[in-house]
Amino acid sequence: MRNYIIKRLLLIPLTLLGIMTINFFIIQLAPGGPVEHIMAKMEGINTDATAQITGSAQMNMEKNSSYQGSQGLSDDIRLELEKQFGFDKPIHQRYFKMIKDYAMFDFGKSYYKDKTVIDLITERMPVSISLGLWSTLIIYLIAIPLGIKKAVNDGSKMDIWSSFTIILGSAIPVFLFAVFLIVFFAGGTYFQWFPLRGLTSDNFAELSTLGKIKDYFWHITLPVLTMVIGGFASLTILTKNSFLDEINKQYVLTAKAKGLTQKQVLYGHVFRNAMLIVIAGFPSLLIKMLFTGALLVEIVFSLNGLGLLGYEAIMSRDYPIIFGSLYIFALLGLILKLISDITYSLVDPRINFEKM
Numbered sequence: 001m002r003n004y005i006i007k008r009l010l011l012i013p014l015t016l017l018g019i020m021t022i023n024f025f026i027i028q029l030a031p032g033g034p035v036e037h038i039m040a041k042m043e044g045i046n047t048d049a050t051a052q053i054t055g056s057a058q059m060n061m062e063k064n065s066s067y068q069g070s071q072g073l074s075d076d077i078r079l080e081l082e083k084q085f086g087f088d089k090p091i092h093q094r095y096f097k098m099i100k101d102y103a104m105f106d107f108g109k110s111y112y113k114d115k116t117v118i119d120l121i122t123e124r125m126p127v128s129i130s131l132g133l134w135s136t137l138i139i140y141l142i143a144i145p146l147g148i149k150k151a152v153n154d155g156s157k158m159d160i161w162s163s164f165t166i167i168l169g170s171a172i173p174v175f176l177f178a179v180f181l182i183v184f185f186a187g188g189t190y191f192q193w194f195p196l197r198g199l200t201s202d203n204f205a206e207l208s209t210l211g212k213i214k215d216y217f218w219h220i221t222l223p224v225l226t227m228v229i230g231g232f233a234s235l236t237i238l239t240k241n242s243f244l245d246e247i248n249k250q251y252v253l254t255a256k257a258k259g260l261t262q263k264q265v266l267y268g269h270v271f272r273n274a275m276l277i278v279i280a281g282f283p284s285l286l287i288k289m290l291f292t293g294a295l296l297v298e299i300v301f302s303l304n305g306l307g308l309l310g311y312e313a314i315m316s317r318d319y320p321i322i323f324g325s326l327y328i329f330a331l332l333g334l335i336l337k338l339i340s341d342i343t344y345s346l347v348d349p350r351i352n353f354e355k356m
Contacts, residue, residue, distance in 0.1 A: 001345055005338070012334050019330045020102065020323065024095055027319065098323065107324030112316055117324035120309060127199055127305035130220060131297065135227040136286050143232045144278065147239025152266070154244060170233035178226045178300040186222060194222050197302035223301045235278070235285065242274040279343050287333050 087094075101108065107117035150159045186196045195201070199219050200212075207215055246252065247270060255265045295307035306325065313321035 001342070005342070008338050008341070012331070012338075015334055016327065016330055017099070020099065020327060021095075023326055024098060024323070025091075027322065028091055028094070102323075102327055107327065108320040110313075110321055111318045113318075113321075117320045120321065121306065121324060121328060124304055124306045124309045127298070127303050128307065130199065130216075131223055131227060131303070131305065132286060134220065134224045135231060136282075138224065138228050139232040139235055139285070140282075142228070143235035144239050144275075147236045148243055148266070150236070150240040151243035151247060152262075154240075166233045166236055169229050172229070174226060174230040175296040175300055177229055178222070178297055181222045181226060182300070195219050199303055223297050223303060226297050226300075231285065239274075239278055242277045243270060246270045246274040276344060279340060282336075282340055282343075286336060287329070 089097075105118070107121075109116050110120060113120060146162065150162060153159050181194075182196065184190050186192065186194045195218065199216070201207075201215050201219070204212060204215055243266075247266075252265055252270060255269050256262075260268070295311055297303070298305045298308040299311075309321065310325045312318070313325065
């Protein structure tokens with residue numbers, strides 16, 4: 001196993017290089033970069049996400065307006081912007097500079113926020129980690145026992161009704177469920193049991209240690225509940241199907257014939273084999289909860305996390321944040337995948353990755 005871990009660790013830099021290279025050239029060669037974004041704003045053209053709704057008629061109106069910026073900008077301004085953003089250099093020089101800087105974990109400075117990328121990621125990371133870890137933990141605590149119970153009672157009324165509830169819950173969009181919780185429990189229309197926005201109160205620094213803990217969980221309850229509802233359905237079904245597949249195998253019938261109880265068979269023999277596929281899905285679920293699944297939740301509950309940071313960077317063409325976030329996400333994903341493989345071998349010693 002040691003040789004396998006060393007081999008995987010050596011592959012991480014090469015994998016990161018491939019990911020960053022592909023994304024660098026795709027983004028750099030795509031139209032509509034930060035220079036065009038700034039110039040469009042200076043010309044009075046709407047560059048927000050909703051700008052596409054108004055269509056070309058709105059753009060023609062803005063072009064024909066009396067605003068001086070809408071009459072066009074000189075080439076000197078474009079050249080100055082290109083120099084400011086570093087686009088006056090050839091693309092291969094920009095590429096090698098990025099690779100060199102990223103090898104030293106130097107992600108540069110945001111184009112618009114007047115902060116380094118690492119500072120922005122450090123500021124937003126606690127929010128995403130809080131949402132991701134708590135959501136993933138609660139999802140596993142709910143989905144695994146429920147999936148096992150559904151497998152043992154396959155076809156029963158409990159199995160049917162729980163499946164209906166799971167399908168109904170997964171069919172509801174995450175943002176819609178978030179709005180529902182706000183309306184009912186955050187002062188929208190009915191109850192005001194939870195705060196509407198933020199991860200902590202304004203007077204958080206003045207609270208006692210116990211008060212800070214209570215305030216933190218008070219704020220995070222609704223966002224985490226929203227993410228749990230949207231994420232536990234697939235893991236529950238996966239757990240059920242995995243256990244059903246193992247329960248119907250010959251070794252289970254042999255164990256029952258030897259006089260073992262259902263609980264002994266289930267947790268002494270079936271559990272270890274059935275949990276392999278569940279463990280394999282842990283890294284992808286955690287990454288989803290940390291960086292992608294929380295985007296709409298962060299927007300609805302006004303939480304400044306990494307998902308919202310990445311979305312803002314994409315909309316404003318803030319390349320340093322885009323590439324820096326991509327690098328961090330890819331690195332964490334590769335590390336979590338390695339941890340998943342190690343956990344595989346710990347759960348089932350028969351698995352030997354070195355022979356694969």
